[in-house]
Amino acid sequence: MTVQDIEQPVVDTEEEQRARQKQITKIARWTLPSLVLLVVIGGWQAYVTLAEVPHYILPSPWLIAKTLVTDWDVLWPALVVTGRLTSIALILAVLGGLAIAIAFTQSKWIELAMFPYAVILQVTPVVAVAPLLQIYVDSAFLAALLCAWIVAFFPILSNTTIGLKSADHNLQDLFKIYGASKWQTLRYLAAPSALPFFLGGLKIAGGLALIGSVVAEFVIGRAGTGLGLASTLLEASYRFNFGRLYASLILISVMGVAIFGLMSLISHLCLFRWHESALKRED
Amino acid sequence: MQSKVKAARPQLLRMSHIEKTFRGDVVALRNLNLAVNQGDFLSLLGPSGCGKSTALRLIAGLITPTSGSIDWQGGKGDNDLGVVFQEPTLMPWAKVKDNVWLPFRLRGKSYGSVKDDVMQALRLVGLEEFQNAYPRELSGGMKMRVSIARALVTRPRLILMDEPFAALDEITRHKLNKDLLALREAIGCTVIFVTHSVFESVFLSDRIVVMAARPGRIIGEVNVDAPYPRADSFRTSPDYAASAAEASKMLTRAMEDAA
Structure with missing residues (x-):
């Protein structure tokens, strides 16, 4: 969704920037933690697989x-x-x-x-x-x-x-x-x-x-x-x-x-x- | 000192030789004598610390005098008082109509049985259409109107107002002053109004009781004889100026005494 999709009457640059910032924050609230989770799990899986860590020490x-x-x-x-x-x-x-x-x-x-x-x-x-x-x-x-x-x-x-x-x-x-x-x-x-x-x-x-x-x-x-x-x-x-x-x-x-x-x-x-x-x- | 017209009004309550001392040595009120008549709009005017709020709390029965007595005409009943504080003091969790219902509710009356009174009180302050709003949705002036509606909904014998408009802006304040007078005309209640504004007291009251501090005491009374209803034009009339000058002079003397 872009800024233009948000219905607003006359918007000056500052308002536009604020709206965009709000939109970005809204998306980031979910995507950022999910991304962190994926990276951690991926890294974990990779480490266990590549270093051949036994499952009784750290399961994948x-x-x-x-x-x-x-x-x-x-x-x-x-x-x-x-x-x-x-x-x-x-x-x-x-x-x-x-x-x-x-x-x-x-x-x-x-x-x-x-x-x-x-x-x-x-x-x-x-x-x-x-x-x-x-x-x-x-x-x-x-x-x-x-x-x-x-x-x-x-x-x-x-x-x-x-x-x-x-x-x-x-x-x-x-x-x-x-x-x-x-x-x-x-x-x-x-x-x-x-x-x-x-x-x-x-x-x-x-x-x-x-x-x-x-x-x-x-x-x-x-x-x-x-x-x-x-x-x-x-x-x-x-x-x-x-x-x-x-x-x-x-x-x-x-x-x-x-x-x-x-x-x-x-x-x-x-x-x-x-x-x-x-x-x-x-x- | 009282004018003849007011002396003819039947007495509502009398405070005789009231002394109030806090924590053993702070004399809040010394030898206070005050008769309030039915239909009075009486302002207590004075600098901070002159005991005007203490006097109000004594009348409300929230504190008892160290000595002296307060006698209500016909004894004190359970529907003698309505109170408006400096803050609107509404329950934020309750809708406007439920806030106004409160005095009835505490007397065990169901909403249904007093709905008409609640609605009429809201109509009187011009907020009928906001009956289902929560206090946070209202402006400062509107909240104060709800507070006034709550004070008068039971039609008490006396309404106490403790600097109710002090926190409002000038324009709202003038508007509420005028509306308060209209209200009083409509329901004919007795009001004791605490303020430290000379102009407000002159515009509103027929009796201004001026108080001085340390120790708190009454130093004089100004009668404002201008008839009600009073319009905005009263604010520019010579009568208004004369009364304001008289009250100011008395107040200045009060300040000098205290200093």
Whole structure:
């Protein structure tokens, strides 16, 4: 498509240049990363083939692709297992994070008493906590779930807490003047004000829930979670089945990207009508 | 000091011997006595820090006086106040009509039951066709109109306005001044209007209460007897100039006292 195809009335040189620049950027947004991907994969394939690298050191992209197809019967159930663990953890993180955030903002005392422990729970590396969970929690699935939940709930909690407190002061005064109840203020003022913050936290939490699930699968193992992608990956590494290892890794990445995409979509759908972050600036 | 006409109006509220001290030592208001009558358009005029916003917040019940009392005629009911702040203070996530619905909604009234009132308020400020727009789609002046519609939709006994047009450009401001007066003619409400613009206060009000700072107090009152409705021509009349001169003089004295 050339500049002439874009319908515009009178255009001066500067406008024309800007339009062309915009068009180029639009195309480059997709073509450039694709090109990088092709070059990397091509280079990788060439290196493995020409240097005759054994597949148990570095499998070629072609082998990984083949494994993705041939091992699909193993990989798909694993994907479902990890996906289920991640989504349950994320849903519980959302519910828990929201509930605790609301409790924090409704009572200053609860926040003062509990917030430090929420932080400690967050900053302690989950890898170090996971083995303990395995010991204390009987059900391994529950232990894995808890592990993923701990990592995922904090961004929801901290973002929502800030969001609930960030309502416009004059609006807060207005609600007071109109004699709004605590519930009305929460529902009509604090909650909508917190929505953009919550959605920001949700994007982070989505990725973290996956990380938590992977860690749980590594540490707690297939006993708790069934054979998920991370356990499949680990097992493949023991067997020097590097094709399957990379295939699992790719699926985990794809899942992470999909989660991020989904969260971004949810965020956009919630905010595009009114929030600054979702508005396109007109030049 | 009050003219006879205004003295005949029934009283709406009286602030007696109000003192307000913040953090133990900042005296925001000292011995404030003010009677507001039904139908007054009363401006509180004064330099920054003279406590005019504090007075407004006291009337709104957002803060309580350190001593003194505020007595509403017939007691304070739940439909006494509408407020317009310096910023439009709209909920960005809600459509224009939902913003105007808010005061009703907080009293448990469904949209359907008050739709006519909401539409009439929007018609009064000339924004009926923007009922489904979001605040971000409106200009600064239009947002302020929505804010005014929200303040008057329940037809409260008193509307408090805290420098509502200070952030707007001169042309928009003049237009809104005129429209505000027309509105007041239409619904006959009582207004307390905080401003630091002499000209705005003269154009709008029939009573201008001048305040001085440190400590915040009332130092005098100017009555603007020009009849409503007031047209643009009022801005060039001798009456206007005389009242503006009187208010300015008083304000100058307020500034000197403070310095």
